[in-house]
Amino acid sequence: MTALTLSTAGAATLRADALVVGVAKSGKTLVVAPGAEAVDKAFDGRLAAVLETLGASGAEGEATKLPAPAGLKAPVVLAVGLGSAPEDGDSYAAETLRRAAGTAARTLTGSKKAAFALPVAAAEDVAAIAEGALLGAYAYTAYQENGKDAKKPLAEVAVLGAKPRDKAHKAAAERAQAVAEEINRARDLINMPPNDLYPATFAAAVTAAGKEHGLKVQVLDEKALEKGGYGGILGVGQGAARGPRLVRVAYTHPKAEKTLALVGKGITYDSGGISLKPAGHNETMKCDMSGAAAVFSTVVAAARLGLEVNVTGWLALAENMPSGNATRPGDVLRMYSGKTVEVLNTDAEGRLVLADALTKASEEHPDAIVDVATLTGAMVLALGNRTFGIMANDDEFRSAIHEIAEEVGEASWPMPLPADLRKGMDSPTADIANMGERMGGGLVAGLFLQEFVGEGITWAHLDIAGPAFHEGAPYGYTPKGGTGSSVRTLVKLAERTAAGEL
Template sequence: MTSLTLSTSTAAQVDADAVVVGVVKDGSGPALASGVPAATEVDAAFGGRLAAALATVGAKGGEDEITKLPVPEVPDGPRAPLVVAVGLGAAPEAGDGFDPETLRRAAGAAARALSGTEHAVFALPVDDEGGLAAVAEGALLGAYAFTAFRGAREADAAPDSGAPLARITLLDAAAEEGGRQAAARRAGVLADEVARARDLVNTPPNSLAPADFAAAVQTAAEEHGLKAEVLDEQALADGGYGGILGVGRGSATPPRLVRVSHTHEAATATLALVGKGITYDSGGISLKPVGANETMKCDMSGAAAVFATVVAAARLDLPVNVTGWLALAENMPSGSATRPGDVLRMYSGKTVEVRNTDAEGRLVLADALTRAMEESPDALVDVATLTGAMTIALGDRTFGVLGDDEDFRDLVHETARRAGEQSWPMPMPRELLEGMKSPVADIANVGGRRGGGLTAALFLKEFVPAGTRWAHLDIAGPAFHEGSPYGYTPKGGTGSAVRTLLLLAERAAAGELA
């Protein structure tokens, strides 16, 4: 993993391969972001004409724009031979600092641009602990690469094998203050756990069956002092988990339900998190069309986010109880697979007519939600790549937040905003339940064609007791990024919702969920 160090040193005192500075838009060209002594040192090496040099090669200072220039060798100048100028967009109003997400994305873009580099110094505007945390998070999140399945021979042959930036030194005059050190440590833990989620999402499905995922949880639990319990297919059958078993019965790799928990002696609140963990989703008998299968290893992104959050809570020793429920199954077509028209008896005792086997995530979540509520948590959040309809509504970068407790729904949405993740609160119109009426069971697993993301949430609500502080996050859009990397977001698994869930756990620890 990329290491992060805070330092009160100047750019001239640190040996590094590159120094990162921020530039803003100034008219039609770039200007150096003010208030950063280390960046001023770099500018001095250019005779005070760094902005002019950047403009000469076409830089404008737009957000996430990257421009690289060699640093002139001058007495007492920066030791790094390369300056990486990253755009911050428009300068903030006098007295205001940069928006944390602007800093986060800029730092991430710079870290990505330095892939294959050993050590870089970051001299970006850091006005307070929030700004420092944003730069640290962005740089560490941007310095990510998934190389577990790359051939060693190919990597050895390429001078730039895509290895992430190895070391980051973040310059800050107040770096030795306790709050700054704590912010940097949190950023390191957060980035590690987002990377854990990304790695799981990026792992090919032939290497991450439900049992493999469960084993990874048990390994992490031993390392970080968590409690883990795994229900295998026999235990699921004995317990009556008809939803999880129904989804998984078409696969040669049987399902699992995993409970992983962090407990703290000073905790006064318990937060339950439930994650959809379909390690591969073919659609089952209702097979997905050509072109829709290739990325379906990402259908366990919700479970990955929940798992990573529980580990992060333990590593940060948060004074809150956080319990994660991972509903793990592989959805495959076979002679033993659940058929459209079958009726499943869920863990709650309710029966569900399966009209579409590709609406499987809500089936495994329903069982896990019922089980999670048996422990009477103070709040319940489920996370899932649940519906393509949510991507139609909100696009590829924003997840939906739903729940019939609007105060709690809005608190989760606001938490996501503070964490730097794009979300939007969505309604749950009760009239859509009409489309899920079944002539043979208590409810059907799909309704009409319109409002599919909302219908899915209404189905889940049927398995959540009235009065529960519950929210549903549909992360189908942002969980897996198929386009070119941007900011701190890589191609592939993104670790969506980890930052939101961790901040929510911290707010629970602070008594903000009461």
């Protein structure tokens, strides 16, 4: 785990393996960003010129290493691009600092300590730099014990210009560390191989965290699910050798006036079931529990931050496997709500487990429900790999979540729930089918889920199928593999709810 410290020490005097500075573009000129004045002085005021000679442009995502001159305690200077310099008097955007810090932390893999001399004008900058660095320093190495030559993640991050005795700076850093560590918890779960992470072991991880953070955890196993009539979760999980679970994990605050319910899709492996996925589409399906991981991590983060809001997480956990016991296309499931669903495609399984969990969550009459799921390939086709879609039964709530996501640096887009698409799910056999029109498939899935939300309850659906798992090269603070998408949005939503803003 990467350590985080705040320091008022000068960049020239702090001992570290590397000094991280920011550079930006001002017209056609490369400029050194605030915070690096002492470093620039050590280069006789020519740091920007030296970097230009080395080909640096100041573009976001760019990182340039160079030997430190005499006068600096660190042997290496790492210049990271911040893009265009803001106009006079303006600060750098938080997401710009977050990504730059993440780029630096990734570049400095193998180093013990790095001092970040990036622009700090307010507590928000401290938070962004700390968060970006801690997320960028992430690496999943649990299954690489023989990789002795592999470089370890950056061990310590020191944020210069941040005052450890300043209450705002200290609080910003503590929040950033808690949120980053919980995002990394979600990443670990998403990256874990499905032979080790399955419903029972996922539930065990939640139980262990519950004991550590004072959370109330309830686990429904196959017998309890059957007794309770959870036909959606059981129908999806019945083809697997390892049975499904429904986990309730709750954080409560004695002064809380509102309750936020979060529901996460937790398909620990998705083969597609009888409607088997084609070759080339199975290899990353351990990530189909990313929604449940995000919900779990958010509840723990709320507890760590002591938020004055009740946050209840519902994790609908199952493996979707083909076998002689598996649900078949054409089968009809009786859901926990009592509704019957004709299963036309067993690879549209996420909505089935979420439907049961949404109904159960609704019974507690929370002030709002948000479900999170890697639900549809259609959403990836619509929004790409870095943006999640937001649907809701309340336009203001949908807009609020979108604004929150943009504020914390998570790309999202509000999506509609067109009533005319509902007819495509009409079934001659059951109350509803789990598939509808192919076009607008992500919206059809949202309409299906809406059927299982309790009357009068504000609800939103986040389809994180695109950004939940990154298969390309790392960038900014985003690693290859599980990303922890939506945790920052959900934590900020809980904070806004606690503050009475929602």
